[in-house]
Every structure is written in C-alpha cells, then in structure tokens.
Amino acid sequence: MAKRTLLFVVTLIGMSVAQERPAHAALFLQLSDGVSTTALIGPTAEPGPVTFSGAVGRYTVTLTAGTGNSPGLPAFGRLEITNLSVSLNTDNSVATRDLTINLAATDYTDPSGSPLVLDSSGSVTFTNVTPGVASWSFQSFADGTNSGTFQAGVGTPGVSITAPAPTTGSLAANDTSVEFTRGPMYSLSSVTTIRLVTLGSSVLTTGASVTTAVPEPGTLVMAFASLPLLSGLYLRRRVLRVNQSR
Numbered sequence: 001m002a003k004r005t006l007l008f009v010v011t012l013i014g015m016s017v018a019q020e021r022p023a024h025a026a027l028f029l030q031l032s033d034g035v036s037t038t039a040l041i042g043p044t045a046e047p048g049p050v051t052f053s054g055a056v057g058r059y060t061v062t063l064t065a066g067t068g069n070s071p072g073l074p075a076f077g078r079l080e081i082t083n084l085s086v087s088l089n090t091d092n093s094v095a096t097r098d099l100t101i102n103l104a105a106t107d108y109t110d111p112s113g114s115p116l117v118l119d120s121s122g123s124v125t126f127t128n129v130t131p132g133v134a135s136w137s138f139q140s141f142a143d144g145t146n147s148g149t150f151q152a153g154v155g156t157p158g159v160s161i162t163a164p165a166p167t168t169g170s171l172a173a174n175d176t177s178v179e180f181t182r183g184p185m186y187s188l189s190s191v192t193t194i195r196l197v198t199l200g201s202s203v204l205t206t207g208a209s210v211t212t213a214v215p216e217p218g219t220l221v222m223a224f225a226s227l228p229l230l231s232g233l234y235l236r237r238r239v240l241r242v243n244q245s246r
Contacts, residue, residue: 025045025046025105025107025108026044026045026046027044027046027049027066027067027103027105028042028043028044028104028105028148029042029052029101029103030101031099031100031102032056033056033058033099034057035057036056036057037056038052046068046070046105047067047068047069047070048065048067049082051064051066057097058089058097059088059194059196061084061085061099062086063084063101064085065082066079066080066081066082066103070107070108071110071185072109072110072211073111074110074111074112076212077111078210079103079105079188079190080206080209081101081122081190081205081206084101084204084206085203086099086194086202086203086204086205088197088199088200089199091197093197098193098194099195100191100192100193100194101194102150102189103190104150105188105189106185106187107146108146108186111211111212111213112213113213113214114144114181115179116179116186116212117214118141118177118178118179118188118210118211119140119174119175119177119209119211120138120140120156120174120175120210121172121174121175121207122136122172122173122192122206122207123172123173123205123206124161124170125203126163126167126171126202126203127167127202127204128198129163129167129198129201129203130197130201131163131164131166131167132162132163132164132165133195133197134162134167134195135161135162136161136192137161138158138159138192139155139158140190141154141155141156141190141191142182143186144182144183144186145186146185148189149189150189150191152189153180153186153189156177157175157176158175159175161173179214186211188209192205
C-alpha cells in the first residue's frame with residue numbers, strides 16, 4: 001500500500017512538472033509585398049536557422065538564415081537576420097509595393113532581471129537601384145509577455161536608409177535603445193522593410209535585435225567615481241617616467 005501511495009505521489013509530481021514546463025523556443029517568419037503574403041513559416045526550433053527562397057509578389061527573396069539564441073545567455077539575448085538578398089522581378093514604379101520581412105522568436109529567459117535594454121542595428125548594400133527612391137529600414141521589438149506575435153510589445157524607433165548616389169558599398173545604422181519590462185519569459189521580433197522600383201535592382205541586408213541587462217546605478221557610480229583615481233595613477237606614472245628619464 002505504501003509503495004502504491006508513493007508511486008501515486010511521484011506520478012502527480014511528474015504531471016505537475018510536465019504541465020509547468022515551458023513550450024520549446026521557436027522561430028517564425030513571414031514575408032509580404034502588401035498584396036502577396038507567404039504562409040507563416042515555422043515554428044522552427046531554436047536556434048534555427050529559418051530560411052526562405054522564392055518569389056513574394058514582385059520581389060525575389062533569399063534568406064540564408066534567421067536565427068536566435070533563446071533562451072538567451074546571461075550577457076545577452078539575440079535575434080538576427082543574416083544575408084537577406086532581395087531583388088525586383090517586376091517593374092515596381094507604378095503602385096509601388098514595399099516588401100516586409102517579419103521574424104520572431106519566443107521563450108527568452110536571459111539576461112535575468114527587469115527591465116532589460118533592447119538594441120537594434122543593421123546594414124544594407126544597394127545594387128543597380130534608383131538613388132533617392134530605393135530604401136531599407138529595420139526595427140526591433142521585445143514583448144515581455146512572450147506572445148511571439150510580430151511587432152508586439154515595445155519597439156525601437158527604427159532605422160532607415162534611402163539609397164544615396166553613388167550606391168556602392170555597405171551602409172550601416174544603429175538604432176536608439178529602449179527599455180522594456182519582462183515576465184518569466186519574453187519574445188523578440190524584427191521587421192525589415194525594403195523598397196525597390198527599378199527592374200533588376202537588389203539589396204543585401206542584415207539586422208540584429210539584442211537584449212542586455214540595465215546597468216545598475218551603483219555600477220555606474222563606481223565607474224565614474226574611479227575615473228579621478230585612474231587619472232591620478234596615470235599622472236603619477238607619467239611623472240615617475242619623466243623623472244627617471246632625466
């Protein structure tokens with residue numbers, strides 16, 4: 001009887017643990033030119049990659065890798081688009097359509113603490129584009145409720161670049177960081193928006209969304225307080241070196 005009771009208790013504990021176990025971290029991807037939209041791609045188990053190659057309306061898209069590092073590391077959480085290549089397969093000068101690429105990942109638990117800081121950055125290379133018309137933008141989002149919904153939660157202001165003249169070389173942009181409050185788990189998402197007008201024009205782009213812990217006020221105070229001491233040590237060493245050289 002005692003063995004049966006113990007087995008029953010162990011079974012209940014096991015069921016409770018199974019019910020509380022979080023869902024597996026997953027990546028989701030969706031692309032659209034405003035008229036043609038792909039079916040939701042995913043869930044793809046973290047760290048991925050989630051990939052895509054094909055036509056989306058007027059655009060031809062190859063995404064080498066969409067990746068994340070959920071549940072994150074003590075130093076940072078990350079969601080990244082790597083080597084996204086986009087070209088125009090149909091003239092887009094009339095009723096211009098923008099291509100949007102949405103990427104999301106769930107079940108981040110690190111870094112610990114709340115709030116956290118969300119940073120966002122990206123780069124783009126334009127080829128055979130119309131200067132002043134072709135453009136790229138990137139924006140990151142963090143959802144403290146872990147919904148996994150595209151563009152949910154707190155977003156960075158976003159960065160954008162309009163193709164200059166000439167358009168050779170890679171152009172990079174860093175977004176303004178924002179803070180967000182998180183629960184036990186949080187999700188990240190990003191949206192890349194591309195506008196091409198001339199047939200045969202293309203872009204190559206990357207984008208990263210990164211979360212880090214908010215520096216503690218005490219750490220900042222100690223850092224600033226140590227500056228005079230470090231400066232004094234540096235000056236003393238300089239004086240000693242000068243005196244020794246005489």
